[in-house]
């Protein structure tokens with residue numbers, strides 16, 4: 001079965017893990033600090049503005065704490081998005097206000113966001129669908145004008161850019177995911193960026209029980225009783241560790257190669273699949289935009305999409321849909337009509353897209369999509 005997602009891990013990651021084992025310390029330590037520095041360099045920001053977290057979801061929960069979202073507040077977000085972002089809002093008693101998306105890119109446009117902003121809007125959370133930056137610069141400008149914090153859920157966009165700016169650094173807060181289905185993987189893990197340095201220091205404390213002192217050992221020199229502590233918030237523990245950080249450092253070095261392979265696959269899919277009658281490929285990226293190519297998607301007429309997905313599955317090509325619209329999730333009790341998103345949800349199918357796909361596998365996907373859409377089986 002060809003999977004939609006697959007990480008690339010090998011000897012280099014194993015050697016890094018071995019080195020951590022041999023060091024005698026696998027918890028949060030100097031490798032975590034080093035990975036934060038390297039990731040900050042990759043983003044082009046100061047390392048002190050990043051905090052390692054155990055998932056992007058946790059980063060989004062912390063983001064909602066930092067913006068102080070609570071009862072009576074609203075947070076605008078595209079309905080085509082990750083459930084963890086909406087949960088982060090609702091779990092604080094605030095209301096996620098879902099907006100529509102462009103049916104072709106599945107990204108929220110600045111007009112979609114603006115239409116939902118009200119005096120109660122505490123923050124806007126966007127993602128970069130499949131890795132495409134979308135109108136992030138315009139949305140960031142809108143949020144700045146209105147004095148609203150923009151939170152970028154950058155799980156899809158570890159290497160996406162507009163010009164020199166990396167997605168996730170346009171707004172006040174950004175969160176990345178290194179879970180096992182992403183491009184840069186550490187098993188589980190994530191990174192949180194907070195633009196304001198005081199808020200970033202608070203975020204770092206929130207990730208570790210709200211402790212004012214990070215370790216007793218670091219206080220031995222200036223306190224008689226180095227085991228005593230104070231807290232600044234009633235926080236939980238959201239930190240990552242040196243094992244995942246060591247894997248992350250290796251993966252970060254390999255990231256340009258991963259993205260280049262994904263780019264080549266996307267170009268090939270674009271060329272070959274757009275020639276199949278009835279198949280619509282993602283629109284071309286605007287000038288200056290770079291995608292991480294986390295997802296590749298095609299669009300088919302609504303009545304055809306599900307049967308094509310089933311036929312592909314029967315031929316060992318797994319497909320899926322990221323993300324079914326959140327406003328349709330019962331618990332949110334939201335009766336909005338969001339036509340662009342609803343159409344996209346009926347027509348879109350994510351195909352296998354990862355750097356481990358070789359040319360033969362990519363050809364197989366194309367041949368099987370052609371056969372499933374046009375109705376002629378492929379001989380194998």
Ligand SMILES: Cc1ncc(COP(=O)(O)O)c(C=O)c1O
Pocket residue numbers: 054055056057058081082084127153154155156176177178179181189190
């Ligand atoms: C857009 C988006 N945000 C957040 C996440 C969650 O990341 P994590 O698994 O690190 O919590 C995902 C996972 O697929 C995602 O696609």
